[in-house]
Amino acid sequence: MKRQVLVFAAFASVLALWSCGGKDNPEPTGPTAPTSITLSTESIEAEQAGGEYSLTVTAPSRPSVSEDLDWVTVKDGVYNSNTFAITYKVAVDPNPATQERSGSLTIKAGSLTKSVSVSQKGIVIPPVDKSKISKTPVNAKATDAAKKLYTFLYDSYGVKTLSGVQSCAAHTNDYVDAVAALTGKHPALAGYDFLYLQFSPTPAGWSWKQDYTDISNQEEHWNKGGVICYMWHWNAPKDEQTFRNNDTGDGNYAFYSSKTTFDIREALKEGTWQHEFVLQDIDEVAVTLKLLQDKGIPVLFRPLHEAAGNYGDGGAWFWWGKYGPTYCKQLWNLVQDRLQQHHGLNNILWVWTIDCKSGKESEAAQWYPGDDRVDIVGFDVYADDTDARSMQYAFMQKIVDGKKLTTISECGNVPSPQKNFTAGLPWSWFMVWSTGDANNNPVPTTYPLNTSSYWQELMNSEWVYTRESMPSLK
Numbered sequence: 001m002k003r004q005v006l007v008f009a010a011f012a013s014v015l016a017l018w019s020c021g022g023k024d025n026p027e028p029t030g031p032t033a034p035t036s037i038t039l040s041t042e043s044i045e046a047e048q049a050g051g052e053y054s055l056t057v058t059a060p061s062r063p064s065v066s067e068d069l070d071w072v073t074v075k076d077g078v079y080n081s082n083t084f085a086i087t088y089k090v091a092v093d094p095n096p097a098t099q100e101r102s103g104s105l106t107i108k109a110g111s112l113t114k115s116v117s118v119s120q121k122g123i124v125i126p127p128v129d130k131s132k133i134s135k136t137p138v139n140a141k142a143t144d145a146a147k148k149l150y151t152f153l154y155d156s157y158g159v160k161t162l163s164g165v166q167s168c169a170a171h172t173n174d175y176v177d178a179v180a181a182l183t184g185k186h187p188a189l190a191g192y193d194f195l196y197l198q199f200s201p202t203p204a205g206w207s208w209k210q211d212y213t214d215i216s217n218q219e220e221h222w223n224k225g226g227v228i229c230y231m232w233h234w235n236a237p238k239d240e241q242t243f244r245n246n247d248t249g250d251g252n253y254a255f256y257s258s259k260t261t262f263d264i265r266e267a268l269k270e271g272t273w274q275h276e277f278v279l280q281d282i283d284e285v286a287v288t289l290k291l292l293q294d295k296g297i298p299v300l301f302r303p304l305h306e307a308a309g310n311y312g313d314g315g316a317w318f319w320w321g322k323y324g325p326t327y328c329k330q331l332w333n334l335v336q337d338r339l340q341q342h343h344g345l346n347n348i349l350w351v352w353t354i355d356c357k358s359g360k361e362s363e364a365a366q367w368y369p370g371d372d373r374v375d376i377v378g379f380d381v382y383a384d385d386t387d388a389r390s391m392q393y394a395f396m397q398k399i400v401d402g403k404k405l406t407t408i409s410e411c412g413n414v415p416s417p418q419k420n421f422t423a424g425l426p427w428s429w430f431m432v433w434s435t436g437d438a439n440n441n442p443v444p445t446t447y448p449l450n451t452s453s454y455w456q457e458l459m460n461s462e463w464v465y466t467r468e469s470m471p472s473l474k
Contacts, residue, residue, distance in 0.1 A: 031082055033060045037107060037114045046092040046120040055116060056087045059109035069103040071095070072118055090118070096418060097462055098122040126424030128158030132403045137375050141346045146298040148473050149227065150349055150375065153428050157405055161417050162227060162429035162465045163458060164189030165444070166410070168436040170196050171210060173217045175434055176226075176467075178442040182452060183459040186467035189300075189429050190221045194285055195233040198248050212288045215295070222297045225470040229300040229351075229431070230289075234281070236262035236319055240273045257315070257322040264320055264327045268334065282335055286343040293347040296474070302351035302409060303335050304328060306380055308367050311360045325367040332369045353378040353409040356395040365399045374400075376428060378409030386449055388419040393427075407431075413449040417463035 040056035057063050062079040065088060075089040095101060102119040136142070137150045156162075165175040170193045180186040196210040218228050235253040237243040238260050242252045254260040267274035292299055307321035307328045316322050320331055332352075339345045352374045354364055368374070377400055379392045389408070396406050407428040408415065414430050435446035444455055459466050 031084075034058055034084055035060065037063065037109055037112050039107070039114060039116060041116065042114075043117045043119070044090060044092070046095075046118065048095045048121045048123055050092045050094040050120070053090045053092065054087055055090050055105075056085055057107055057109075058083070058085045059107070059112065060084065061109050062086065063107050063109040065105055065107055067103065067105045067118075069118065071101070071120070072103065072105070074105065092118070092120060095120045095122050098125060099462075123418070123422055125158070125421050128424065128426050129402060130154070130157060132401065133157075133405060134403070137349055138372055139340060139346055139348070139350075141340070142349075143293065143296075143298065143347045145296050145473070146347050146349055149298040149300075152471070152473055153349075153376070153405055156465070157428060158421070158426035160463055160465050161421075161427055162188040162470075164191060164229065164429045164431040165442075166191035166231075166431055166434040167193065168434040168440055168442045170194075171212060171214075171217065173221055175432075175442040175444070176221065179444050179455065179459070182444055183455050185459040185469075186221075186224070186226065187432075187459075188225075188465040188467050188470050189227045189229055189431065190218070191229045191231065191431050191434075192218070193231050193233055194288075195235070197232075197281060197284055198235055198246075198253050200284075203248075212284070213291065215288065215291050215297075218292060218297065219295060221467070222295075224467055225472065226467045227300065227470075227473070228292065228297055229302070231301075231305055232285070232303045234303070234318075234320065236260050237277065238262065243273060243277050255318050257317060257319045260319055262319050263323075264331060265323055268327060268330050278331070278334070279338065282338045283343070286339055286345060289339065289345050289348065290343065293345055298347045298349065298473075300351050300376070301348045302353050302378065304332055305353045305409070306355050308354055308364060310355050311357045311363060321367075328367060329369050332373065336369075336373060349375045351376045351378055351407070351409065353380055355380055356392040358391055358395070361395055361398045364395070368399055371400070371403055374404060376405045376407055378407040380410035381408060381415070382410075382412040382433075383415075384413065384449075386413055386416040386419070386454075388423040388425050389415050390423060390425060393420075393425045412447040414454070414458060417458070417461055421463055 038058045044053050065074045071093040073091040077087040079086040099122045100119060105116040107114045135154055137146055165179055165187045168174050173190060176186050176190050200210045200212045202209045222228060233255045235255050237253055263274060266272045267278045269275055289299060304320045306317060309316040309321060321328050352369060354367060356379045377396050379396055381389060381392055405428050408430040410431050410433050412433060414432060436442050445451055458464055
């Protein structure tokens with residue numbers, strides 16, 4: 001009996017040893033850590049519009065990701081200590097440029113490192129159909145300078161737009177210089193106005209001076225790489241006595257149809273005082289344009305602007321549009337022929353501008369002087385946004401059947417060049433209308449969306465020519 005107890009005890013001891021994990025049943029071990037970094041992808045190719053992309057990293061310890069790309073943001077994930085994997089979300093901003101951009105992310109775990117390349121497509125600009133647009137100005141006698149300017153505008157069409165501003169003081173570079181003070185760069189296009197023609201030269205004793213025979217501002221802008229543009233708020237006398245006496249007193253001259261009785265129909269009749277007046281004023285404008293021509297300076301000239309008004313019940317805004325398109329086109333021809341044929345001025349590129357209103361294309365087309373009379377067409381737009389101007393572009397193309405370069409000849413808030421070019425809507429330039437303070441000092445930020453930062457964006461945009469980035473046109 002004693003022997004049986006001893007045998008049983010020995011068996012129990014062996015059983016206990018076996019159940020506690022003996023030689024034939026070792027302790028279970030955890031997952032084996034990797035000895036290198038592996039990636040789900042070694043390159044991320046992002047679309048131009050940007051987006052979010054996944055990157056899974058397997059590493060022996062929790063990795064870190066470093067990058068110096070301001071257009072990429074890496075969102076952290078949770079490191080799984082059993083699988084040794086972590087998934088990152090890589091957010092890529094939209095690419096606002098046409099050029100592809102690239103960089104890399106660096107993944108580090110202990111002494112191990114690995115890189116992931118990140119590239120992103122640029123904006124693709126829809127091609128612009130220029131097949132119907134003439135490669136030369138309408139004036140067969142155009143000066144070499146005018147031809148060179150036109151060729152530059154033709155070649156740049158759909159590629160870049162010229163930045164432009166209108167002078168507050170009509171004949172100075174005040175607004176050009178104000179934008180330069182704000183951004184460090186000058187607008188490529190300087191706009192001037194024959195608004196004060198009846199005050200030139202200014203009478204003695206006046207507190208301000210106007211002299212259209214002084215082209216020093218225009219020479220300065222041209223010699224530094226800029227382009228010259230003139231328009232004409234054409235002030236007309238209220239009656240013959242005002243004209244004969246050159247009485248420039250308050251209210252005697254005006255360009256708004258509601259503020260003058262000057263009659264374009266009479267102005268087109270030879271022998272009338274009105275006809276004498278318009279010829280006299282055209283001849284005075286010719287003096288300035290001749291001075292510029294003698295200096296080899298071409299001019300973008302846009303007379304009789306917005307002749308049709310806005311097609312509302314109020315009728316035409318200006319006296320040159322008051323009696324309809326037939327008379328206005330006759331006056332256009334008179335101005336053009338007088339300057340070119342009588343004065344021999346061939347440094348002019350002719351710009352016709354109008355206001356756009358959806359559904360009024362046929363009505364607007366009646367005011368168009370004709371393909372043989374116009375080099376460039378433009379629309380004036382004042383809107384509370386910077387959106388692409390699709391309606392206006394389509395409006396103008398319908399009028400000219402795609403045969404002319406198109407421009408934004410006046411604007412308040414500047415329509416975004418990027419938005420327009422991306423939408424396939426080119427223009428030769430934008431021209432910000434003059435705004436100033438109580439002392440008529442220019443204020444580039446008057447229009448609410450033309451903030452300092454937006455001006456900086458515009459003047460540093462790959463879509464925009466500044467005076468500093470212009471090629472030589474001499």
